[in-house]
Amino acid sequence: MKLTLGGIRGTNPVTGTAYTDFGGDTTSLMVEGADGTRLIIDMGTGLRSIDQKIRRTREQRLLNIFLTHYHLDHLIGLPAFSPLYDSTWTLKINGPRLEGFSVGEVMHRILARPFWPLQMEAMRAEVQFSDLENPGPDSQRLVGGMQVRWCPIHHPGGCVAYRIDEPATGASMVFATDIEWHESTGLERADFIRLCTVPKPADVLLFDGQFSPETSGKxxxxxxxxWKEAVEVATTAGIRRLFIIHHSPERNDISLHAIEGEAQKMLATARLGRQGHTIEIANTLPNSTGD
Ligand SMILES: [Zn+2]
Ligand SMILES: [Zn+2]
Incomplete structure (x- = not known):
């Protein structure tokens, strides 16, 4: 399984020479299975570079998209996503029902007048919407050879974290952007740790570390x-390959390198996510059930 970080900046895109190491585009990533299946998580401005990669695809013109929530930094890349305007593509857009809105309703709203020149009716791709049901023992989506599971996490208005497992290779990852660990209830924490650890600790964890420990109280x-909470959660879950994400637009490369150094004093394998980075994910731990 391979993960490409199209963008991992939080809140606002930033640009300029002070941001070249970690990148300035907001959240969007692509996961590719060993069988060539691809899925996208979130549609921030980082979607543009992923768009450029996938539009060259000739054979597989079916794309699953999973949205964590509908804040604009995770959605603003959607209206210009080129497969939407191409009748040879089928897009399955999956997302949680949040604050009374289904994923389909949210998509129609973001493309409604006066926000964009073309509305959903003008999109030529076949677009299917699918609300994520409440997580339970059987709730998962199969995308090619990948299993996608999720759980709600603590964030204003709601958000979900995703876990992707690839049974053929045993590789797994958890993606948790926009999560406030300090304010999470005991139940929310337990559900998230369960997502991270069952059936085994994920090989890779990406976790929100937008704030510094000194200022997070504010x-x-x-x-x-x-970022310190991100390290603590990874340690609790027994996951060594941590990528801290959702970097504040206030932080330039110098500041983010310093944070990475601090995080590595706590967990030597911790890193900060870098835009454009491709992460190869391999099975690193045996399944806890022994199979
Ligand atoms: Zn965000
Ligand atoms: Zn958010």
């Missing part, structure tokens, strides 16, 4: 964690 209720 931003309580804003929906994000500190």
């Amino acid at each position: 931003y309580r209720g804003w929906g994000h964690s500190s």
